Amino acid sequence: MAERTPQQRQVLLVGIGMHAGLLGFVVVQSLTDFGGDLGGSPWGLLSLVAAACQIHHSRAAVRGERAAAWPATLTSLVGTVVAMGLLGVPGTVGWFLVGASSVMLLPGRYPFAWLLPALVVQLVLGLAETADMGAAFLAWFAVYTPTVFLLGAGGLVVHAQLAVELDRLARVRAELAEVAVQRERLRVSRDLHDLLGQSLSAVVLKGELAGRLRDVDPERATRETEDLATIARSALADLRATTVDLRAVRLDAEVAGAVRLLDAAGVVVHVTGDPDGLPTDQDALLGWAVREGVTNVLRHSDATACAIVFDRSPGRLTMTIENDAPAGPGGDGSGLDGLASRVRELGGTLRVEHEARRFRLHVDVPVPSARVGHPS
Structure with missing residues (x-):
């Protein structure tokens, strides 16, 4: 596994903190109702099952994957949250986990639409549970519940998508660097072929001609040898220019x-x-x-x-x-x-x-x- 970038490490730490806070909130409310009139319930321990399912889904989502055996774990999550409501576990906030997991796992062109069913269920159950608390409280509850739901579920989903995008960006950056290296190698190879091929061919021809003329026409052989040296110096300059890319x-x-x-x-x-x-x-x-x-x-x-x-x-x-x-x-x-x-x-x-x-x-x-x- 490639080393994480600083941005990926930061997102990982934010995700750990977010899951600890949100899932801890669900578990503590389920067990204690924060000292409210409804009181706690030992059945609140079921919230640990819900938390475990969500962690399983989120770990896969940050890698851009669906969790292993996700139909079974998503069904377990929904069943656990429903059972908590039927058994009198206080609070209905566990439904935002159902919404977040549905977006992570269920197919669809608009995955965030899967938040709506879970939000509607949470609103209906919450309003039914607090129906006798007065109109002012119900109005406040109708605003508070969607806000908390969307912050919780949206935060989990957006964190997973951000982790996926950062991983993709890291791969693209590595590919860009590799492409730049390959393009430079191709440029050098092309320039060496274009610039040195003709020069080296001329060196061979001049050398062979000077060898044949050495005994027949020494004066011309000397000129050919001088030309050969000139061509060799030009080829050396071309090689340096190609390597450094001065031109x-x-x-x-x-x-x-x-x-x-x-x-x-x-x-x-x-x-x-x-x-x-x-x-x-x-x-x-x-x-x-x-x-x-x-x-x-x-x-x-x-x-x-x-x-x-x-x-x-x-x-x-x-x-x-x-x-x-x-x-x-x-x-x-x-x-x-x-x-x-x-x-x-x-x-x-x-x-x-x-x-x-x-x-x-x-x-x-x-x-x-x-x-x-x-x-x-």
Whole structure:
């Protein structure tokens, strides 16, 4: 089982507290009637059966499933609540458990409609039980009962649905990170084929031709050998450019793509500062840093918020990517090491800060006074 995100753990704790409070209320009222005139009843112990059935249904509902043997357990729950009423157990609040379990278990296009029958039964039984208490009390009861019913039943159902949606969001976030990695691998593979295939074929041809001409035409063989070295250097430059993606990466495009990707993963993202007008090398380097940093946010954190900040000072520009809820020491070591190497090549620095609830990636690069960026 995958580790729960902070949001999933919070929802789990809220659900435990909600069930403890609501089910405890049912059991205590059934046993004591809170000291009311009706008094308690030993048959109130049946409320423990009702509580156990509800817990069984809720545990399955938070996983997006129907509980095992649910027809039998739902029938037991309804029968227990009916029996409690027939045996004189005070209070009728157990019907909200019937409503909540019906929504969780019974099929239908509008599952919340299953709350209505249980609410009507609870209202009718409650009004019959308190018919001699005066019109004012009955009017108050007619408002109080649906409110408590809907808060109790609705709370249990909405909690289960929220847990299911958070689990789905966690899976989608992991899938998005995997898709981003696969797309990058495909890009590198495609570029290597397109850029190096022709160069390496030319290297083979030039090498074979130089070998054949070595004894026949040494001067031309020398020129072919020089051409071979030129092609090899060009191929090496293409390889480096493909690996670092210097020609394809643009900072503005990477920031826009990062915002879309984080937003799709449910991460609130804020971008501040002015990175426009950078020289080509610095623009490409920071674009790669955004790609690496955002990939780490998706793959190595449970983040709900991410900030990308650009801070200019005379002759320098600092970019900071900060996210909450880091899951570990952060990032792929090879990815950050490679990024740090490229930052150093431009005379910059890369710094990582990892705290209990924060992860920050700082990239600081010098910016020459002549700012010649990508053509607009």
